[in-house]
Amino acid sequence: MHLRATMYVNAWPFDGASRSTTPQRQRAIGCVAFSAAGLNGSTRPMRIEESGSMRIRIPKGEGTGLDAILVNTAGGIACGDRFTVSIEARTGAAITIATPAAEKVYRSDGPVAELAVSLNVHSGARLDWLPQETLLFDEARLARRLDATIEEDARLTVFEAVVFGREARAEHMANGLFEDRWRIRRGRHLVYADTLRLDGPIADLLKRPSVGNGARAFATLIHVSPEAEARLEFARENLSSGSGCDAAASAWNGLLAVRFCAMSIEVLRAAVIPFLLVFRGEPLPRVWLS
Amino acid sequence: MDDCMPLQMIDRDPMAILPLFVWLSPSYPVGCYAYSHTLEWAVEAGDVTSEETLVAWLTDLLTLGLGCNDAILLCHAYRAVRAGDAVALEEVNELALALSPSAELYLETSQQGRSFLDATLAAWPSPLLMSLEGDVAFPVAIGMAAAAHEVPLATTAAAYLFGLVQTLISAAIRLAPIGQTAGIRVCASLSVTVQNVSRQALDLSLDDIGGATFRADLGSFHHENQYTRLFRS
Numbered sequence: 029m030h031l032r033a034t035m036y037v038n039a040w041p042f043d044g045a046s047r048s049t050t051p052q053r054q055r056a057i058g059c060v061a062f063s064a065a066g067l068n069g070s071t072r073p074m075r076i077e078e079s080g081s082m083r084i085r086i087p088k089g090e091g092t093g094l095d096a097i098l099v100n101t102a103g104g105i106a107c108g109d110r111f112t113v114s115i116e117a118r119t120g121a122a123i124t125i126a127t128p129a130a131e132k133v134y135r136s137d138g139p140v141a142e143l144a145v146s147l148n149v150h151s152g153a154r155l156d157w158l159p160q161e162t163l164l165f166d167e168a169r170l171a172r173r174l175d176a177t178i179e180e181d182a183r184l185t186v187f188e189a190v191v192f193g194r195e196a197r198a199e200h201m202a203n204g205l206f207e208d209r210w211r212i213r214r215g216r217h218l219v220y221a222d223t224l225r226l227d228g229p230i231a232d233l234l235k236r237p238s239v240g241n242g243a244r245a246f247a248t249l250i251h252v253s254p255e256a257e258a259r260l261e262f263a264r265e266n267l268s269s270g271s272g273c274d275a276a277a278s279a280w281n282g283l284l285a286v287r288f289c290a291m292s293i294e295v296l297r298a299a300v301i302p303f304l305l306v307f308r309g310e311p312l313p314r315v316w317l318s
Numbered sequence: 319m320d321d322c323m324p325l326q327m328i329d330r331d332p333m334a335i336l337p338l339f340v341w342l343s344p345s346y347p348v349g350c351y352a353y354s355h356t357l358e359w360a361v362e363a364g365d366v367t368s369e370e371t372l373v374a375w376l377t378d379l380l381t382l383g384l385g386c387n388d389a390i391l392l393c394h395a396y397r398a399v400r401a402g403d404a405v406a407l408e409e410v411n412e413l414a415l416a417l418s419p420s421a422e423l424y425l426e427t428s429q430q431g432r433s434f435l436d437a438t439l440a441a442w443p444s445p446l447l448m449s450l451e452g453d454v455a456f457p458v459a460i461g462m463a464a465a466a467h468e469v470p471l472a473t474t475a476a477a478y479l480f481g482l483v484q485t486l487i488s489a490a491i492r493l494a495p496i497g498q499t500a501g502i503r504v505c506a507s508l509s510v511t512v513q514n515v516s517r518q519a520l521d522l523s524l525d526d527i528g529g530a531t532f533r534a535d536l537g538s539f540h541h542e543n544q545y546t547r548l549f550r551s
Binding site: 240241274278 | 360365371374375378379382383412413416417418419420421422424425527528529530531532533534535536538539540542543
């Protein structure tokens with residue numbers, strides 16, 4: 029948050045401003061490739077490649093694993109932007125990736141912004157993909173894809189939250205496109221495929237009971253590991269009820285899935301943060317709490 | 319991808335659709351009556367309470383997720399069998415199974431798919447009907463059988479969706495204050511939607527698969543812990 033707020037907010041003034049005042053801008057392109065490996069019980073960075081507006085930062089960690097922060101210095105995502113992120117956890121590595129703040133996706137006059145994430149988890153490694161929420165403004169158009177490949181004995185946790193306009197600021201996502209395509213391969217098999225697609229009149233869609241029943245914040249966690257199914261009861265015990273956030277878990281075929289659905293991102297985070305703390309058994313990346 | 323000649327010939331024979339009346343009948347041994355595809359939880363949660371809310375719920379399932387996706391998968395399985403492409407068929411089936419959003423919805427499609435394929439291999443064998451190993455998704459199994467027995471694709475896709483609608487309506491009649499006559503009315507009123515969705519699916523790719531029914535899928539997670547249950551999903 030600090031990075032963007034101090035360096036880029038002035039150069040990027042149209043947080044919700046009308047389209048007519050939006051200056052013509054260069055499409056942003058950003059690319060990050062990062063890999064780390066386990067060495068003598070700790071995780072060391074092996075390769076960092078950055079281009080365009082994407083950066084990876086590695087603050088001094090406290091635990092045995094490596095926490096890395098993915099920073100988009102363009103200060104958000106606008107129409108036609110293209111970002112590619114590739115993370116590799118080599119044998120024995122333990123990596124957590126987070127982002128410094130909510131990723132804002134601004135209105136588009138047509139072109140779809142694209143974000144492609146590729147995660148590769150080798151034998152005995154652990155990778156936690158924990159970006160903070162994606163915040164969509166009215167008429168935002170984003171197509172995101174996440175492709176993960178993991179070995180049978182590796183551990184992957186993927187968490188993503190999305191907010192269709194902020195309730196506290198009375199923002200309304202009347203129209204737009206959000207497509208979130210996940211494909212997870214374990215060993216040689218595709219084990220999880222999901223494409224969440226809200227296309228067109230998003231606020232109206234969200235009112236439908238099958239879609240959101242008026243909710244505007246969704247989150248999904250998928251955990252793939254040898255113990256995933258055995259952790260179902262533990263996950264259920266730690267999903268708070270009565271907090272205003274609708275949440276539940278299911279487990280099958282080596283997967284554990286948890287979904288959260290709430291009227292606002294604040295209510296959603298209030299349910300998600302304690303759950304992630306207990307489920308992961310270690311502190312959240314510091315950026316989550318600042 | 320299709321061989322034009324045989325498919326045109328298939329479409330010209332009005333009797334070619336007869337097997338669908340047997341395969342999609344509730345008496346075919348797949349156990350469709352055991353599944354509600356999240357409807358049991360939707361009734362418990364108060365989302366489906368009447369004829370109107372049932373129509374809205376089923377319309378969403380058909381147009382915003384399950385129905386459209388299953389029709390696309392069925393079409394691609396059908397074409398893979400017509401082309402004799404075992405690799406493409408395996409890929410469609412793997413994707414169809416992986417698309418299940420929960421344990422119960424995985425069971426729903428894989429148990430019915432396996433049962434359908436086993437029954438059809440035993441009773442309606444065909445040299446074109448490949449026997450997939452392991453789990454089989456239900457729409458994939460229907461697409462395979464229809465292709466092997468030269469049942470026209472467009473009719474198969476629409477009939478499959480109608481079968482799905484009927485399964486869910488009969489579940490709704492047991493779960494919600496909705497009578498037999500209202501149930502039939504809902505079924506008739508959804509026939510246009512069924513036709514539109516199945517027609518569109520003919521031209522869609524596997525990349526077009528997707529859905530918006532986030533909360534219905536979450537409901538299937540809740541259903542696993544529902545106190546009294548008549549259905550397996």
